[in-house]
Amino acid sequence: MKNNIYYIGKANSVSEAEICNVENLAKYSLPEDYKIFLADYGYGNLNELLLFEIPDENFIKNNFAQYLDLWEWNETLQQKALHSVMIAKTIDGDIILALNDEDSPYLLLPRHSEYPKSFVSLWEIINWYKNEYHLKKLYFDSFYQNDWRFFQIEGEFSDLTLEKINILYKKFKKNYTIDMIFGEENYQPKCVLQNIGGWVYFNLDTGEIRMKFQKLFSSKANEIIKFLQQYASIK
CATH class of the missing domain: 3.40.1580.10 (SMI1/KNR4-like)
Structure with a gap:
């Protein structure tokens, strides 16, 4: 198994x-x-x-x-x-x-x-x-020492929101080493990063971003949080 x-x-x-x-x-x-x-x-x-x-x-x-x-x-x-x-x-x-x-x-x-x-x-x-x-x-996905962050791309028009999150997703893939991606074919990629014990999920249709990490990897996770906050508002 x-x-x-x-x-x-x-x-x-x-x-x-x-x-x-x-x-x-x-x-x-x-x-x-x-x-x-x-x-x-x-x-x-x-x-x-x-x-x-x-x-x-x-x-x-x-x-x-x-x-x-x-x-x-x-x-x-x-x-x-x-x-x-x-x-x-x-x-x-x-x-x-x-x-x-x-x-x-x-x-x-x-x-x-x-x-x-x-x-x-x-x-x-x-x-x-x-x-x-x-x-x-x-x-x-382990529950061990779980922590979460939630973000939202802000935009007055939906087209602008979609454009922003797609640009952010491309920058994210360029800036970070991703171990595995699930759901990209459905425009909802979940990017696994083992060095944070979790993943970052992008909903390319709504502008929603979710991040899950394990607290023992908080230092690396905080780097990613700061990166995402440059482009999205934390909820």
Whole structure:
């Protein structure tokens, strides 16, 4: 799995002790491939779509115990979900659960469908989202020591705004060593810079700029922030 996902930033692995603590609370073992994933990647997001956060053994009990009829499923699966561990969610509201079930240890509760989906492996889930959202290349963006900045190109007319951000994007590519670019074909390039543990995103249609970096690389990140502030207003 590690060879198929591009990693952004410095990893912060989840320790065995942290995982054991969750397992003790849940009273069953989490899937091995999920534990390996946390050891390799830690917490973060996959393509700003699938969010791997601290596992929560009370998520369904606290949020959906009275709303289990939102989905079409049998009583057995409902009970497994009720006593499951929430391991991930999506920006669209899907919920990924780890069940106490050796044959089908993963369950997806979709936000926009009444029918839960069962999976046998974490990679099967990731591959399903890759196909569903037509993701060309997978990348994992660590939550470790995250910090953000938001900018906006100012312009009275939209054409002027578009011209300014396109000029800025060209200058940015010329001035900085970029390790990888995602989304350039959609006019929304996300330029990865490993020396800040993050990226700078340009929306070439709206003039919006987002920057994510890890605090341990603040010195280099501040250089880029000053550069961007010459051309865009910080929000």
